[in-house]
Amino acid sequence: MKTHLSLAVAALALTACNSPADKPAPAADATAAVTAADAWCRPSPNGAKAGGCYVTLTAATDDRLTGGSTPRAAELQVHEMKTENGMMKMAQLTEGLPLPAGQAVGLAPGGNHLMLIGLTAPLVAGETVPLTLKFASAPEVTVQAAVRQPTMAGMDHAAH
Numbered sequence: 001m002k003t004h005l006s007l008a009v010a011a012l013a014l015t016a017c018n019s020p021a022d023k024p025a026p027a028a029d030a031t032a033a034v035t036a037a038d039a040w041c042r043p044s045p046n047g048a049k050a051g052g053c054y055v056t057l058t059a060a061t062d063d064r065l066t067g068g069s070t071p072r073a074a075e076l077q078v079h080e081m082k083t084e085n086g087m088m089k090m091a092q093l094t095e096g097l098p099l100p101a102g103q104a105v106g107l108a109p110g111g112n113h114l115m116l117i118g119l120t121a122p123l124v125a126g127e128t129v130p131l132t133l134k135f136a137s138a139p140e141v142t143v144q145a146a147v148r149q150p151t152m153a154g155m156d157h158a159a160h
């Protein structure tokens with residue numbers, strides 16, 4: 001019994017020694033940065049506990065938008081819209097939203113968006129909401145999002 005045990009330990013030690021120790025180190029890039037433009041939020045309907053915000057992000061190096069925070073809500077999540085059985089549903093992007101280097105990634109109504117969950121007060125058109133966005137590599141960015149109605153073509157007709 002004792003012999004078997006020590007053999008097993010020896011085998012384990014050998015395995016550990018043989019495992020590749022030359023894993024590539026993560027690229028420590030000091031230039032990792034994300035610029036945020038055109039941040040805005042939709043006014044939240046009366047009594048709604050959640051609100052949608054949108055922004056255009058451009059990362060200097062490959063990165064991911066992982067989440068964020070705002071003093072206006074308990075949580076700020078990154079959501080995607082997907083169609084399931086003909087129904088539009090939204091889901092949290094738990095792995096974050098990929099931001100390829102140098103490419104402007106737009107979050108917009110009907111697509112990826114920032115979800116404010118547990119609003120402290122309704123988002124009212126005309127006010128400004130600070131949003132702090134967090135990334136996998138780049139330092140966090142705080143933007144001032146203007147609360148306004150969407151200005152998409154066709155919106156006037158939708159109001160009829």
Ligand SMILES: [Cu+2]
Pocket residue numbers: 079080090091113114115
């Ligand atoms: Cu959402």
